[in-house]
Amino acid sequence: xxxxxxxxVDDEKNVIKLLEKVFKxxxxxxxxxxxxxxxxxxxxKNHIDIVxxxxxxxxxxxxxxxxxINRIDASINVILITAFATIDTAIEALKMGAKDYIIxxxxxxxxxxxxxxxxxNIEKNDDNSTENYFSTKSSKMKKILDLIKQVADTKxxxxxxxxxxTGKELAxxxxxxxxxxxxxxxxKVNCAAIPETLLESELFGxxxxxxxxxxxxxxxxxxxxxxxTIFLDEIGDITPLxxxxxxxxxQEREFERLGGTKTIKVDVxxxxxxxxNLKEMVKKGIFREDLYYRLNVVPIELPPLRERKEDIxxxxxxxxxxxxxxxxxxxxxxxxxxxxxxxxxxxxxxxRELENVIERCxxxxxxxxxxxxDLPEYIVNYKEDAExxxxxxxxxxxxxxxxxxIIKILKECNGNRTKASEILGISRRSLHRKxxxxxxxx
Numbered sequence: 001x002x003x004x005x006x007x008x009v010d011d012e013k014n015v016i017k018l019l020e021k022v023f024k025x026x027x028x029x030x031x032x033x034x035x036x037x038x039x040x041x042x043x044x045k046n047h048i049d050i051v052x053x054x055x056x057x058x059x060x061x062x063x064x065x066x067x068x069i070n071r072i073d074a075s076i077n078v079i080l081i082t083a084f085a086t087i088d089t090a091i092e093a094l095k096m097g098a099k100d101y102i103i104x105x106x107x108x109x110x111x112x113x114x115x116x117x118x119x120x121n122i123e124k125n126d127d128n129s130t131e132n133y134f135s136t137k138s139s140k141m142k143k144i145l146d147l148i149k150q151v152a153d154t155k156x157x158x159x160x161x162x163x164x165x166t167g168k169e170l171a172x173x174x175x176x177x178x179x180x181x182x183x184x185x186x187x188k189v190n191c192a193a194i195p196e197t198l199l200e201s202e203l204f205g206x207x208x209x210x211x212x213x214x215x216x217x218x219x220x221x222x223x224x225x226x227x228x229t230i231f232l233d234e235i236g237d238i239t240p241l242x243x244x245x246x247x248x249x250x251q252e253r254e255f256e257r258l259g260g261t262k263t264i265k266v267d268v269x270x271x272x273x274x275x276x277n278l279k280e281m282v283k284k285g286i287f288r289e290d291l292y293y294r295l296n297v298v299p300i301e302l303p304p305l306r307e308r309k310e311d312i313x314x315x316x317x318x319x320x321x322x323x324x325x326x327x328x329x330x331x332x333x334x335x336x337x338x339x340x341x342x343x344x345x346x347x348x349x350x351x352r353e354l355e356n357v358i359e360r361c362x363x364x365x366x367x368x369x370x371x372x373x374d375l376p377e378y379i380v381n382y383k384e385d386a387e388x389x390x391x392x393x394x395x396x397x398x399x400x401x402x403x404x405x406i407i408k409i410l411k412e413c414n415g416n417r418t419k420a421s422e423i424l425g426i427s428r429r430s431l432h433r434k435x436x437x438x439x440x441x442x
Contacts, residue, residue: 165352184228210259
């Protein structure tokens, strides 16, 4: 597999040496430049995946370099390094297409995390496109895709419902990508993953000194998403206080950073998602009704995989190709018996679970054909378990019905077993055994 390449641009030699060392150790092909002009020469002669550049440099600065890179090859991902004094400039750079910004003095792990996230997105864009996930034979999914295309290039707020693993984030990216904001920032916030005490500062930012440890000012996600799209995942998990603050932003398109007094106005398209029933939460008084109606302008409900089983074979084939590409192995085939099991299984984890199962099969299968023994046992045995449960329920229903009939006949015969057995058409001994079996009190 091709190694990822990175170009480090900074006029401080110690910064270049440090970053070059850690990225080489992580397996990157590294290039270095101490000015923008040298960086452009390197880009002209080599394939570059990522450019990490300081903003303040002699001659052409990092922002101007970003503009030149966009003009030459917009597929190159740029990460900016900035000092506190240039945060506003960094925000503007994000609007120009920079993938991230890192504040000096930085931690090496922050730089590595940023670069690796960019590489992860490159691989997702190459191997995990919206078309591949949403190519479908399901009439239900086709209607949803038509709706996505219809509402994508509007300012309308979208509310995406669906079980875990149905592709809510992917749908939000499709909406953003198909809109006129597609080349502007797409900022994702997992509301359930951020502690309640930190969510406000993450969404709206904070000023220096706003709380203990706030040594610098930092813009929030809404600020970074200006002119683009913000995706609020797991929106059903935010607290009542945050619901009030979010409602204000949606109504006024303005907010203040935590600890600040300056009102910041933003032009942001909001897409939210949840696997919860917000309407029921409104009835129970745990989700604001006014916020619900603000979010629920265009609801999109993604069906679970069990309701679009005609897509399982295609998705399995796609995940096979993806896993083979990532692992550097040849693509494997799936036996008909495995396909039958995949089609029968209920997929509570939806598309994400299917992807994980296929990846597991690719890793553990010794030959070129995935067979029943390569599947997890819970999928192989799912049909048997389902049939046993059905048989158990059926037998229970028959037993209950038989018990009620015997009780009824015994009552009519005043407990006379001989007469009751004649009416039931069974021997007196059989009736005696059934009375014991069903624990009938005469």
